[in-house]
Amino acid sequence: EFDQIHNYFSLNPLYRASEMRKDTAGLQAAKNNMSTKFVLFSDQKPFLLRSEEPSRKYKFAVFNINQLGTELLERGTVIFLGLETWDPDSNAWFAVDIKEELSDIGPKFFPEGKYATPFPVTMQMEPTQAGIFAEAHSVLCWLDKYKFCSTCGSATKIAEGGYKRVCQNWECSSNKGVQNTCYPRVDPSLIMLVVSPDKKDCLLGRQKRFPPKMYSCLAGFMEPGECLEDTCRREVEEESGIKVGRVDYHSSQPWPFPAVLMLGCIAYARTSALKVDTSELEEARWFSRAEVAQMLAGQHPHGLYVPPGEAIAHQLIKSWVASSFSNL
Amino acid sequence: EFDQIHNYFSLNPLYRASEMRKDTAGLQAAKNNMSTKFVLFSDQKPFLLRSEEPSRKYKFAVFNINQLGTELLERGTVIFLGLETWDPDSNAWFAVDIKEELSDIGPKFFPEGKYATPFPVTMQMEPTQAGIFAEAHSVLCWLDKYKFCSTCGSATKIAEGGYKRVCQNWECSSNKGVQNTCYPRVDPSLIMLVVSPDKKDCLLGRQKRFPPKMYSCLAGFMEPGECLEDTCRREVEEESGIKVGRVDYHSSQPWPFPAVLMLGCIAYARTSALKVDTSELEEARWFSRAEVAQMLAGQHPHGLYVPPGEAIAHQLIKSWVASSFSNL
Ligand SMILES: Nc1ncnc2c1ncn2[C@@H]1O[C@H](COP(=O)(O)O)[C@@H](O)[C@H]1O
Ligand SMILES: Nc1ncnc2c1ncn2[C@@H]1O[C@H](COP(=O)(O)O)[C@@H](O)[C@H]1O
Ligand SMILES: [Mg+2]
Ligand SMILES: [Mg+2]
Ligand SMILES: [Mg+2]
Ligand SMILES: [Mg+2]
Ligand SMILES: [Mg+2]
Ligand SMILES: [Mg+2]
Ligand SMILES: [Zn+2]
Ligand SMILES: [Zn+2]
Numbered sequence: 069e070f071d072q073i074h075n076y077f078s079l080n081p082l083y084r085a086s087e088m089r090k091d092t093a094g095l096q097a098a099k100n101n102m103s104t105k106f107v108l109f110s111d112q113k114p115f116l117l118r119s120e121e122p123s124r125k126y127k128f129a130v131f132n133i134n135q136l137g138t139e140l141l142e143r144g145t146v147i148f149l150g151l152e153t154w155d156p157d158s159n160a161w162f163a164v165d166i167k168e169e170l171s172d173i174g175p176k177f178f179p180e181g182k183y184a185t186p187f188p189v190t191m192q193m194e195p196t197q198a199g200i201f202a203e204a205h206s207v208l209c210w211l212d213k214y215k216f217c218s219t220c221g222s223a224t225k226i227a228e229g230g231y232k233r234v235c236q237n238w239e240c241s242s243n244k245g246v247q248n249t250c251y252p253r254v255d256p257s258l259i260m261l262v263v264s265p266d267k268k269d270c271l272l273g274r275q276k277r278f279p280p281k282m283y284s285c286l287a288g289f290m291e292p293g294e295c296l297e298d299t300c301r302r303e304v305e306e307e308s309g310i311k312v313g314r315v316d317y318h319s320s321q322p323w324p325f326p327a328v329l330m331l332g333c334i335a336y337a338r339t340s341a342l343k344v345d346t347s348e349l350e351e352a353r354w355f356s357r358a359e360v361a362q363m364l365a366g367q368h369p370h371g372l373y374v375p376p377g378e379a380i381a382h383q384l385i386k387s388w389v390a391s392s393f394s395n396l
Numbered sequence: 397e398f399d400q401i402h403n404y405f406s407l408n409p410l411y412r413a414s415e416m417r418k419d420t421a422g423l424q425a426a427k428n429n430m431s432t433k434f435v436l437f438s439d440q441k442p443f444l445l446r447s448e449e450p451s452r453k454y455k456f457a458v459f460n461i462n463q464l465g466t467e468l469l470e471r472g473t474v475i476f477l478g479l480e481t482w483d484p485d486s487n488a489w490f491a492v493d494i495k496e497e498l499s500d501i502g503p504k505f506f507p508e509g510k511y512a513t514p515f516p517v518t519m520q521m522e523p524t525q526a527g528i529f530a531e532a533h534s535v536l537c538w539l540d541k542y543k544f545c546s547t548c549g550s551a552t553k554i555a556e557g558g559y560k561r562v563c564q565n566w567e568c569s570s571n572k573g574v575q576n577t578c579y580p581r582v583d584p585s586l587i588m589l590v591v592s593p594d595k596k597d598c599l600l601g602r603q604k605r606f607p608p609k610m611y612s613c614l615a616g617f618m619e620p621g622e623c624l625e626d627t628c629r630r631e632v633e634e635e636s637g638i639k640v641g642r643v644d645y646h647s648s649q650p651w652p653f654p655a656v657l658m659l660g661c662i663a664y665a666r667t668s669a670l671k672v673d674t675s676e677l678e679e680a681r682w683f684s685r686a687e688v689a690q691m692l693a694g695q696h697p698h699g700l701y702v703p704p705g706e707a708i709a710h711q712l713i714k715s716w717v718a719s720s721f722s723n724l
Contacts, residue, residue, distance in 0.1 A: 206620030292534030
């Protein structure tokens with residue numbers, strides 16, 4: 069096998085079978101198949117069970133059509149997540165999002181289950197389940213926040229297994245040609261570990277909403293008309309005053325709150341004098357490799373720490389600490 | 397200096413000065429400054445002049461406030477593009493998009509200028525101007541297609557120099573917390589050169605809308621819950637039946653029609669038997685390195701060719717042809 073980084077939330081084992089999305093009759097048949105699996109949400113909150121594994125505390129409760137019933141599916145928002153394998157006869161998976169008034173159906177079959185506020189609970193799922201959660205949660209949030217046509221303000225209707233919204237005003241230009249208004253939104257964002265010019269230190273910062281003592285990589289949304297490296301340089305300069313030269317892509321991670329694509333990179337600073345944008349960051353400073361190693365290991369003398377391994381920030385930091393630059 | 401690929405459309409020389417976007421009075425003052433530069437659009441079509449350079453045929457006509465007048469700005473859509481340098485006193489640039497009935501203002505000052513259908517004309521601009529076009533065109537198209545709040549259907553108002561739309565219904569959840577519905581959309585998409593298992597061939601295809609004899613890389617939009625490498629593998633398998641293993645990021649390119657982010661990569665196939673999705677592609681097949689070299693050089697015996705250097709597809713193909721794998 070090939071060796072490639074796969075971050076948490078990107079280990080979805082399902083084959084999305086996008087060719088099935090347009091087959092309304094096929095999707096209907098799949099919904100009524102007793103082998104089909106359903107995961108449940110209420111107002112975009114996943115219905116989860118406690119799992120046995122201590123470090124992977126949560127898992128989906130999985131339902132079948134007899135348990136949920138066709139009426140519930142009609143009253144909820146149903147999306148097609150994919151098939152278990154490339155075999156068209158393999159089990160299909162769907163997610164159903166229901167309003168609170170119908171939410172008793174969850175505990176009815178799994179009395180120990182709970183609807184959970186997704187963050188940070190979903191950071192502690194079995195990785196393949198976290199991947200299924202990422203797909204389902206992002207699409208359901210998009211369906212919830214994008215009910216109206218942004219081009220004309222009319223109501224829209226869900227199509228293609230949840231992967232499209234069609235404006236019900238047939239005169240609307242969103243129905244002419246292919247328009248991005250009709251498809252789920254994914255927001256590309258950069259997350260960067262900035263390495264100092266002498267390569268001895270890296271730059272970490274604190275957003276105001278972070279828990280005390282946690283430091284992480286800088287990050288920022290891509291803007292129209294930028295390539296990945298442009299965004300990295302712009303955001304670092306905006307937030308810290310540091311000028312970045314070379315930018316190396318590291319890995320990426322879907323961040324399903326609601327649908328961010330984190331593009332992780334290592335950025336090489338050309339300057340080191342900080343001018344922190346205090347409207348966005350509470351603090352940002354250079355950290356030595358030794359100090360960061362302590363933070364990663366949970367052994368920092370003042371209890372400073374970095375995000376857990378499920379966050380791409382952790383992987384970027386870890387890569388740098390493990391990298392073979394001389395530390396002299 | 398560091399050595400890094402910069403694709404066409406990503407050479408925008410402006411400093412976006414995003415901290416100025418919230419300063420309404422500052423932006424107003426900048427608009428009225430005689431040194432400020434305006435580029436003009438009508439219904440998202442840029443107003444261009446012929447340039448002297450033969451390979452860079454077009455450039456923006458650049459206006460000042462005396463030529464355009466404050467009334468025209470009030471009737472049009474104005475966006476703040478940035479400053480010429482990091483110096484806050486350097487010249488500001490804006491783009492103005494006006495309705496057809498006001499469009500005579502362009503030829504009034506530049507009789508030889510024309511409002512151009514952006515594609516493919518903007519592929520032949522001076523690269524820094526193409527970068528300014530990319531920012532302006534993507535944001536103006538977003539403002540045009542996203543006039544209504546997707547969460548509640550109400551009208552929205554432009555804010556932050558064109559980089560935000562605010563729902564005018566104060567009860568709307570888009571006004572609570574930070575919601576992506578308010579910010580310009582960027583659609584991440586993968587474009588990949590697929591290399592055969594023996595590394596001798598690469599996979600190129602033809603979309604139905606391509607000009608005859610042109611072949612290019614496969615490409616596809618990212619979906620929610622995917623990392624970059626996942627999308628690459630899914631889209632290649634969907635469109636060609638080929639299973640991809642390792643995926644290496646190469647470079648990226650903003651593609652401002654309307655706001656695509658092309659993430660370019662080299663993908664290593666694990667299988668070679670093709671099963672082309674003819675609903676999306678007219679054809680896809682393996683090409684030897686020698687044949688692709690002819691296509692790149694415009695010397696193919698049957699006139700087959702690849703996209704021009706301004707397209708990231710060309711750069712991916714060129715990188716592979718130039719790479720040092722043995723061709724035996
Ligand atoms: N797609 C988006 N989703 C959320 N916030 C965005 C988005 N695009 C731009 N923003 C703005 O970016 C800020 C966060 O800054 P940054 O992540 O550094 O770019 C937010 O507070 C918003 O004002
Ligand atoms: N953001 C988007 N913009 C345009 N088309 C999209 C988008 N997302 C999904 N699509 C669909 O993707 C098709 C193109 O396929 P591909 O580029 O291979 O993913 C289009 O015809 C649309 O049906
Ligand atoms: Mg930020
Ligand atoms: Mg920022
Ligand atoms: Mg930003
Ligand atoms: Mg495609
Ligand atoms: Mg495709
Ligand atoms: Mg696709
Ligand atoms: Zn519409
Ligand atoms: Zn609203």
